[in-house]
Amino acid sequence: MTFDRRAYANDTLLHLYRELLKPRLIEEKMLILLRQGKVSKWFSGIGQEAISVGSTLALEADEYILPLHRNLGVFTARQVPLARLFAQWQGKPAGFTKGRDRSFHFGTNDYHIVGMISHLGPQLAMADGIALADVLDEKPRVTLTYSGDGGASEGDFHEALNVAAVWQLPVIFLIENNGYGLSTPSNEQFRFKSFVDKGPAYGMEAVQVDGNNVLDVFDTIHRLAVDLRQNPRPVLVEALTFRMRGHEEASGTKYVPAELLQEWAQKDPVDCYERWLLAEGILTETARHSLREQFKKEIEEALAEADGAPMPTADTAHELADVYAPLREVMSYELGVMSSPDASDDSQPITHNSEPITKTLRFIDAISDGLRQSMVRHPDLVLMGQDIAEYGGVFKITEGFVAEFGKGRVRNTPLCESAIVGAGLGLSVRGKKSMVEMQFADFVTCGFNQIVNNLAKSHYRWGQAADVVIRMPTGAGTAAGPFHSQSNEAWFTHVPGLKVVYPSNPHDAKGLLCAAFDDPNPVLYFEHKLLYRSLSGPVPEAFYTTPIGEAALVREGSELSIVTYGMGVHWALAACDELKISADILDLRTLLPWDTEAVRRTVAKNGRLLVLHEDTLTGGLGGEIVAWVAEHCFQHLDAPVQRVAGLDTPIPFAPPLEAGFLPQQRLKERLMWLQGY
CATH class of the missing domain: 3.40.50.920 (Rossmann fold)
Structure with a gap:
């Protein structure tokens, strides 16, 4: 393997080495603990460390990375405390998920990392949302997200790349091409020769890098990141590599030809880089040995700390309380007492002694009124949906919104329901609110996974609020047939972590929508199409909320x-x-x-x-x-x-x-x- 040091100083080259070696030594220890039954499962990244380490070190500390389950180097290069990582893998409260999820299925905003879920693809769209937030805030930052070559077959991959290209979002989509999706070889996954062939089809740049060469990975991602911060756009990077262990340890590697394993063993990213540093006189044998001993000591100390931490105790009240993100105090938004959670001057509530001024509105106009007032109340609220911008949506609920709030906050989307819901969660990571309009509730099936597996579980798993409202035009009575008339609310009432509201009149239509935007949890807002223009009623002119969770007689x-x-x-x-x-x-x-x-x-x-x-x-x-x-x-x-x-x-x-x-x-x-x- 050839290494080109370019103009990098010795300190940079040695820093890359230290961060490359650390996850390898942790992995070797974890494989021992796995055999001892001290960790329940392990997805080994041995042979692929150069990608994680090189790409992470190429970014700024406040730029988000969305890794997979073999990217230990992302976490160690971001200096996540080892004791917390080990506690996470042991299922202990001292970890990041309080024992509620395993391995790397977690995020940490302190270190600007958002972990994966088992469905692999959804984090790609989250990266779009994080990058969109940076674009809206005019922050020169990039977002990096990983995909395996197998996971790139999922529809989420296509949708995320398509949205990023259309919106010109500064996302680096890094494909770890290790030749296998579990045991299925690449020629049974796809027919193209290289992932770089895909880039032009999406209208984006695509580059290929030797994924086992940490210096090439670092340099490539660093150069791209510098450029993308000034010229926002997505880039696809294919990193050629190989994993030397099974998909996870139980699956083994018997399906891999022996000669292939031997070939890639000669390209080991740690050994090859270490030999080059020694040959160039950048690393000494003494420093090499000393560093290994230092890391082993650090690992043992962190393991001792994690081992000493208690296992979780099942507490029903505590578990139920963590399903939803807590509401802010300003959620008490009854008629007559109103305050703004986004007011910068922390103004006191304004009390109105007289009866609220009302106007007669149609059901559809009450929704539009609540949506407009929520856009004013929450300056970070972003609306996304098919045809919702200049066209105003198929039902005209957002007509005129572009002129009032701009195309940055009122966004037409491609036909990518899954990617748009995922982008909403990504916006939440950066502290923004979002609304996703399903053109018809029937179409929510295309975003189902994001809703029930990503949005709903986010706060319970790792404390990240999913501040997303999904509007769902629903119901029959218009002779629209089986794909535009379904009532599918019961699909979601089984899912802990979601909130589901369904108003029956203009007053509650506005009040529940406003409450949904004040709520930091994912809310599915069902609105019956037949009521849009057939039902009118008195609606207060001022902003108000109808409490979520309370029935009305x-x-x-x-x-x-x-x-x-x-x-x-x-x-x-x-x-x-x-x-x-x-x-x-x-x-x-x-x-x-x-x-x-x-x-x-x-x-x-x-x-x-x-x-x-x-x-x-x-x-x-x-x-x-x-x-x-x-x-x-x-x-x-x-x-x-x-x-x-x-x-x-x-x-x-x-x-x-x-x-x-x-x-x-x-x-x-x-x-x-x-x-x-």
Whole structure:
């Protein structure tokens, strides 16, 4: 292997060596501990250290890196304390995830690192969001994110590169091409010869580097970073390398031809660089030995500290409390008392003694009003979605927003739902808020992984708030068929870490949206399309919030209770009027976490309960509510609890079939049965 020192000083060359050697010695120790059962799993980066170390040292300390599970050198080069790393691998609270996730599945904002999740691709889009935040703040910084050659087959890879290219984001996409995705060789992963062929197709520069040559990696990334800080754009870097161990230790390397292992053993990044330094007289044999002993001592001391740290104790209250990021005190944003969490002068709340001034707004205009006021209230809020800029969105909710807030904050996106949701999380890492508009709730499937595995688990895993609101135009009644009319809110009410809201009227439409933006947690905001222009009501002109997690009793009655939300509120009101039934009608408003005490109160009062929703019956939220009532309110029941919902079919297109799918007629039948029971 040939090393070109260029104009680098000896101190720089030796610094590269020290940081290259350290993760190798840690790895050798970890392999021993793995065999002793003292760590549960290990993904070895032996043979690939030059990429992690060279690229990390090439960046500034405040520039984010998003590594994979074989990039130990990123963490050690950023000087992450070894005792905390070892505690992390042992599942101890002294680590970074309090024992809730393993290996490198964590981030640390103190060291500007965001770790991976097992799905490999989502961190690429997060890098887009972090870089976007830097661009919006006019900070000359780059973001570096890793992908393996196998992981680059995922759709997240394409989406992240495409978005970065379209938005000209300063992201370095570093592909560690080691020839295998677990045991699958490259010729069974892709048909192109080199990843540099992909760059021009995305409209970006692409370069290839010897991934085992730490000096070449360092120089290449350093030169690119200097350029990208001044001329923001994405670059794809392919680093050719090889891993000398299995995908993880249990998988072994029997699938690798022996001659291939022998060939790459001659290119070992640590041994080759060390021999060159010795030959050039830059490193002495004495210094080499001394450094190894120093690192071994440091490793043993850190291991002793980690070994002495306690294992976590299961505490239900503590675990549940950490699912959501805590709300700020200024979240008490009732009508009449208002303050701004982003006010730089820490001004006192303004108290209004008179009744709030209201105006009559359509449901759709209330959403737009809340969105506009939230953009003013939160200067770091960024809106992203297909056609939401000059066009104003397919429903025109953001019409005029570009003129008012600029294209930096109101951004048209490519058809890349996964990448845009991931970018929202990346913006959160840099302290910004974001809204992602799904053109229709049906399309959220394309961003499902980011929502349920990345956004929802972020705070619980490593304390990073996912300050993202996802707007979801939902529901049937417009004869739009099975791909534009689904009610899919129940997909998300099973996912801890998400909040799910679903307003039924203009007042709550604005109030819940404003509350969602004040909340640091990921909020899915469902808005029924049929209500957009068909329903109007009084809405306060000033900013206000409707508390997330609190149901509203929209009508009081004495015969029975109906628990519902969204369009179901209006169906229940109409059916009770037609049938002359006196009923409590409870609008949940929030589906996760839902208001159990409000349900308890109405069941205890009336003893008869019907749960109604537009979503299909099987697996709908109604089943959860009924189960909870059976467990906690059985003594209050005077009749079997009833569920009324959409048919267990996809939503059909033709109006007569759609009407048969929807539950209005079945609602009347069940109400009369329950009344007469």
